[in-house]
Amino acid sequence: MVSRRSALLMGGTGGVAMAGGGAWLGKVVAQPAAAPAAAGGIGGLTTPPLYAPSGRRPKYRRASxxxxxxxxxxxxxxxxxxxxxxxxxxxxxxxxxxxxxxxxxxxxxxxxxxxxxxxxxxxxxxxxxxxxxxxxxxxxxxxxxxxxxxxxxxxxxxxxxxxxxxxxxxxxxxxxxxxxxxxxxxxxxxxxxxxxxxxxxxxxxxxxxxxxxxxxxxxxxxxxxxxxxxxxxDTVSVFPKGVVSITFDDSHKSIHDLARPVMDRFGFPGTVYNIADAIGTGSFLTLGQMRSMQDFSGWEMAGHSYANAVHTASYPKLTAEQADDDFRKLREWLVSNGFTSEHFAYPHGAFQKTTDGVPVDQIASRHFTTARSIISETIESFAPAMPYRLKALTGINDGDGIGGTALSKLTGTGGRLDRCVNSGDWLILCLHKVTEGAPATSTEIGKAGLETLMKAIDDRDIPVLTVEEAMASYT
The missing domain is CATH 2.60.120.260 (Galactose-binding domain-like)
Structure with missing residues (x-):
């Protein structure tokens, strides 16, 4: 029997010729040798990215x-x-x-x-x-x-x-x-x-x-x-019941230890936005765990920042050169470790201008195909209006009196999941740490709450795709 997710992915990832001399190789693009950056480039940045984004993203939709x-x-x-x-x-x-x-x-x-x-x-x-x-x-x-x-x-x-x-x-x-x-x-x-x-x-x-x-x-x-x-x-033209992407920020080990087993039972993959500097330290994921999740559960290993200090500060606190350097190192680290995602999430959702006045989302476009925020005044659509400002619902938790977004706002009658399946949208969820017991902050969700959320998605028969898979679904 073919799963919902498998059916959505049957478009395949076979070799396709690309303009500019690159070649589409499954999920990663072999780029032609980098040329010197053109004068008047974004923010006056002159060092070209070693791994430029493939450009595999939805085209501008024509209006009826x-x-x-x-x-x-x-x-x-x-x-x-x-x-x-x-x-x-x-x-x-x-x-x-x-x-x-x-x-x-x-x-x-x-x-x-x-x-x-x-x-x-x-x-x-x-x-x-x-x-x-x-x-x-x-x-x-x-x-x-x-x-x-x-x-x-x-x-x-x-x-x-x-x-x-x-x-x-x-x-x-x-x-x-x-x-x-x-x-x-x-x-x-x-x-x-x-x-x-x-x-x-x-x-x-x-x-x-x-x-x-x-x-x-x-x-x-x-x-x-x-x-x-x-x-x-609208989104229904591609995803008749809408689509959910379950994303995790910050590379917490609990994503592997607690979230993955729950999501494996439902056959759901996730997208992890990783801090390269943190991998293999303290309570963070190891490279082996990341590869296991990618290779055996279909998860996407995406980027969040290279340096932990940059994640703490956020990109708008840097100059354009400093931000671009961190983006470059992050993308090189991902590729060199076998992670083919071209997708990124801003630390703290911050994509304002750098200290010298260059929009961070424009710098992100030099290295990645999309960049996710934590803005949720409206839910994301497919195709997205601005791929470098993807919207996501964050702070989802099953705690009591800790702020954030109550789990019931998604799972209850008329909540975000009902609206997704009834009217169609691309509901990107932003989670962080998973706990065995009750969460203490709005950036945590209990294992029991995560199970409730996964069951609510499954009960509504909403497809769950990684950000990379969703973006590849445009025809």
Whole structure:
């Protein structure tokens, strides 16, 4: 009998010719000899990676419906929170020759760009792609997208960004950002629309109205620019019941000793994001354990940092050269030890700019095919909107009063697993240490809690793939 996972992987990993002289060899790419870095490269970095990423990642998905805000688009800026706007702004854009520019008034009230009364459209099997920019996020509070009818008297709402003053943010100053909105993430409904106890929306058709809304924090204005609102195929087009990736950070030995036996019983693989410096020391994994998990249980051994000191500090505390050097050493260490993963997770989820102003996610792209964060304001989609800012749900635990994400938020009725299987998403889970008994912190999960989680996934028949396997599933 062929397992769900085996069936998903039957696309194979046979040899495929690659542009640029490389060759696809199963799960690792033999790259042509590195050439000198081009002038004007990322952050002015001049030393080329010895192991560049293969580029085996999803292509840009073509839209079935697209509004790119060129001349005559018909959308209107407005709202009590809007101080000024230009519906046809030709000063800053990333497509065509213009975008919509809006500046809020610093009042904390809603500012929007919207259109109502459009021909009715269906969102079955589709997700929304947004392309936008915030010039300066200092006073940004949140961003919401509304989809509805009856001049939005009936609507669904996605709060797709709530800005943090302390943690890494998906939306950063002066960057064009892409966000995907899926039915699994819808969090409010009004009028004749509703969201069931199982997380399902009452309808996915008949929508005539859309509104892109921004709220400042009442401490000052925010200027934002909207470039595209589009409909593209959703995760269900590749994974009809969604897909789960179970990831572990920091190379704790308990991943091998406690998590692996539990997951082996269900035939589930995991992805471990490893700190090279820690391997073989103290309470961390050994190379032998890593190889055993990879070779005999199908686990993926990915990267988290080379130096333990870098993991503790995080990459934004380094210069671009220092960060790039750690990335390079990490990738070389993985390959030299027989670990073929091209995937990475940021220590502490931090991918802001280095001390000399270079975005860490851009440096990661020189060495890896994806990079995972711990942002979960929306759940990841397939294909992902921004592969170097993969979203993941972290802090999952079965403890009492220790913070984080309660296990019941996943396993309960209408929780993340129900939404995954009913509406489809790529649910990336970020775990750390597994304990025999009750967890003491939000970065721990008890063995019993992990068993509960695995059974809940299995009961719903949701496929479980490593990050590497999921990314290879795009056709």
């Amino acid at each position: 419906w697209s509004q790119q805000f060129q001349s005559g688009h018909g959308w209107t800026p407005g709202g009590a929170g809007t101080a000024s706007a230009e519906a046809n702004d030709t000063s800053v854009f990333v497509r065509g020759t213009q975008s919509v520019r809006v500046t809020t008034g610093g009042s904390g009230k809603q500012s929007y760009v919207r259109r109502t009364g459009m021909p009715a459209m269906s969102m079955t099997g589709k997700m929304i792609r947004l392309v936008f920019r915030v010039d300066d996020v200092t006073n940004l509070a949140k961003m919401v997208f509304y989809l509805g009818s009856g001049s939005l008297a009936n609507h669904f709402a996605w709060t797709f960004h709530a800005h943090s003053k302390t943690s890494a943010n998906y939306v950063q100053s002066g960057e064009w950002v892409t966000v995907h909105l899926q039915w699994a993430d819808v969090n409010a409904a009004a009028g004749t629309y509703s969201i069931g106890a199982d997380g399902k929306p009452s309808t996915k058709t008949g929508f005539t109205d859309m509104s892109f809304a921004v709220y400042d924090d009442a401490g000052g204005p925010v200027t934002y620019r909207l470039q595209a609102v589009e409909l593209i195929p």
